[in-house]
Amino acid sequence: MNDTKRSPRTGYIIISSFLIILISSCHKGDGSYSFETGIVKKGSIINTITATGTIEADTTVLIGTQVSGVIKKIHVDFNSVVKKGQLLAELDTIPLQTQVRQADATLDDSKGEVEFQRATYERYQDLLDKKLVAQADYDQVKYNYRKALSDLKTAQAGYDKAIVNLNYASIYAPINGVVLNRAVDQGQTVAASFNTPNLFTIANDLTQMHVEAAVDEADIGLIRKGQPVDFTVDAYPTETFKGDVRQVRLQPVVTSNVVTYTVIVNAPNPEKKLMPGMTANITVLVQKVDSVLIVPGRALRFTPDAAFLSEYFKNNPPVRGQRSGEQQRQRTPETVGQNNPGSFQPVGQSAKRPDVVWLKSGDSIHRIRVVTGAIDATNAEIKSGLKEGDVVILSMTLANSSSASATTTTRSPFMPQRPGTTRR
Numbered sequence: 555m556n557d558t559k560r561s562p563r564t565g566y567i568i569i570s571s572f573l574i575i576l577i578s579s580c581h582k583g584d585g586s587y588s589f590e591t592g593i594v595k596k597g598s599i600i601n602t603i604t605a606t607g608t609i610e611a612d613t614t615v616l617i618g619t620q621v622s623g624v625i626k627k628i629h630v631d632f633n634s635v636v637k638k639g640q641l642l643a644e645l646d647t648i649p650l651q652t653q654v655r656q657a658d659a660t661l662d663d664s665k666g667e668v669e670f671q672r673a674t675y676e677r678y679q680d681l682l683d684k685k686l687v688a689q690a691d692y693d694q695v696k697y698n699y700r701k702a703l704s705d706l707k708t709a710q711a712g713y714d715k716a717i718v719n720l721n722y723a724s725i726y727a728p729i730n731g732v733v734l735n736r737a738v739d740q741g742q743t744v745a746a747s748f749n750t751p752n753l754f755t756i757a758n759d760l761t762q763m764h765v766e767a768a769v770d771e772a773d774i775g776l777i778r779k780g781q782p783v784d785f786t787v788d789a790y791p792t793e794t795f796k797g798d799v800r801q802v803r804l805q806p807v808v809t810s811n812v813v814t815y816t817v818i819v820n821a822p823n824p825e826k827k828l829m830p831g832m833t834a835n836i837t838v839l840v841q842k843v844d845s846v847l848i849v850p851g852r853a854l855r856f857t858p859d860a861a862f863l864s865e866y867f868k869n870n871p872p873v874r875g876q877r878s879g880e881q882q883r884q885r886t887p888e889t890v891g892q893n894n895p896g897s898f899q900p901v902g903q904s905a906k907r908p909d910v911v912w913l914k915s916g917d918s919i920h921r922i923r924v925v926t927g928a929i930d931a932t933n934a935e936i937k938s939g940l941k942e943g944d945v946v947i948l949s950m951t952l953a954n955s956s957s958a959s960a961t962t963t964t965r966s967p968f969m970p971q972r973p974g975t976t977r978r
Contacts, residue, residue: 587862588951591914594944597848599928599935601841603776607767609787609821609832613758615729617642618750621722623649625742630754632736636727642754643738645723654720657713664702664709671699731756734830757830763821764800765834768807768814776840777802783819785836790827797821799838841928848933853911853946854926858919862950866919911940912947919947 623645630642678695681687735755738744744751765785769777783797801818819836821828858866909926912919924939940946 589947590949591945592850592948594847594849594940594942596845599843599930601930603773603838603840605767605769605836607765607834609763609765609828609834611757611830612762612764615756616752617754618752619744620746621719622745625738625740628740630733634733638730640727642727643725647723650720650723654716657716661709661713664706668702668706671702675699729758731758760826761823763823763828765819765821767817767836769817771813774815777817782839783836785834787832787834843928847936849936849946851934852948854909856947914945914947
């Protein structure tokens with residue numbers, strides 16, 4: 555804290571690391587104004603987007619069965635590490651073996667029928683050549699032979715299907731991974747009539763996960779593939795995990811008239827701390843600009859009190875003969891830009907008001923145009939118009955307004971008063 559000094563035109567000066575409070579001697583009646591200021595310095599502009607999502611494995615496979623039956627034996631359990639082609643469970647094969655035998659018997663019957671119809675057809679063909687049988691009898695025999703061939707194909711297909719169903723009684727792992735869920739127990743009956751019953755859930759690789767985050771439609775336009783992402787989970791509140799945007803899905807998700815889009819974020823998990831189903835709070839870095847001049851955003855929104863400006867410029871009139879650049883700094887908001895039509899950039903049929911800030915230099919203030927760049931929640935990048943170390947005004951208040959309001963009280967006309975007092 556620097557020493558405080560009093561001068562005829564300036565009150566107390568309090569200097570902090572970034573903000574400076576200046577109490578000016580400019581009066582409004584019996585009061586003075588207090589200015590809150592900030593210093594132009596170099597810093598970073600950072601813009602982020604936050605969202606929540608769920609951690610999932612990159613590849614998750616639901617394993618079911620295509621045949622009905624009773625679970626005869628289960629070879630794996632929760633969290634079991636399995637290899638592709640490993641036997642997971644077996645169904646009771648007795649009913650399936652019976653179906654295979656029935657299909658085999660039907661196939662043998664069809665083969666015998668084909669042999670009989672072939673012999674009949676060949677005999678009738680010789681008799682027809684000798685004109686010893688009618689053409690209608692020959693056609694009937696020919697039809698019976700072709701039908702026997704068709705029945706043989708049907709019987710063969712039924713037998714093949716029975717063999718396939720018998721093979722389906724043994725359930726194997728389709729990928730390498732970890733068993734996340736086992737939905738059946740030994741002895742349980744599964745029915746594969748209309749829907750395939752899920753028996754196991756296997757995740758491919760838990761060292762590489764991803765986050766499925768729901769991003770609001772107002773922010774989705776800022777998301778790009780490859781942007782860095784930080785996220786946390788409730789299980790490790792003090793630890794921050796790193797990732798990046800992998801994919802922005804186009805399919806909208808509408809919930810209670812709220813539109814969100816699913817953003818897939820890579821989530822490396824070498825230590826296997828992250829588990830499927832955890833809730834992740836993600837922060838996407840959409841913009842970062844380093845080592846630029848910045849000012850608090852409040853400086854761009856500040857406009858001095860009209861009464862203060864009127865009295866200030868009355869007591870501090872612009873010096874005649876100043877250069878045009880200096881005149882611009884001494885003009886009031888009502889006069890700045892009136893004599894310079896090119897100072898505003900037209901947008902369509904209207905003019906865009908340029909960004910301006912008010913500088914504080916000793917007891918004087920002046921207005922200056924600036925060119926801004928990136929803006930975050932608190933600061934704005936200054937591309938031109940200011941230099942490092944300039945003092946900009948953030949706000950102004952009447953210094954004795956609080957004390958004046960504190961001494962002013964409202965009395966009820968119905969309350970009794972002490973002798974010698976008067977109502978206000």
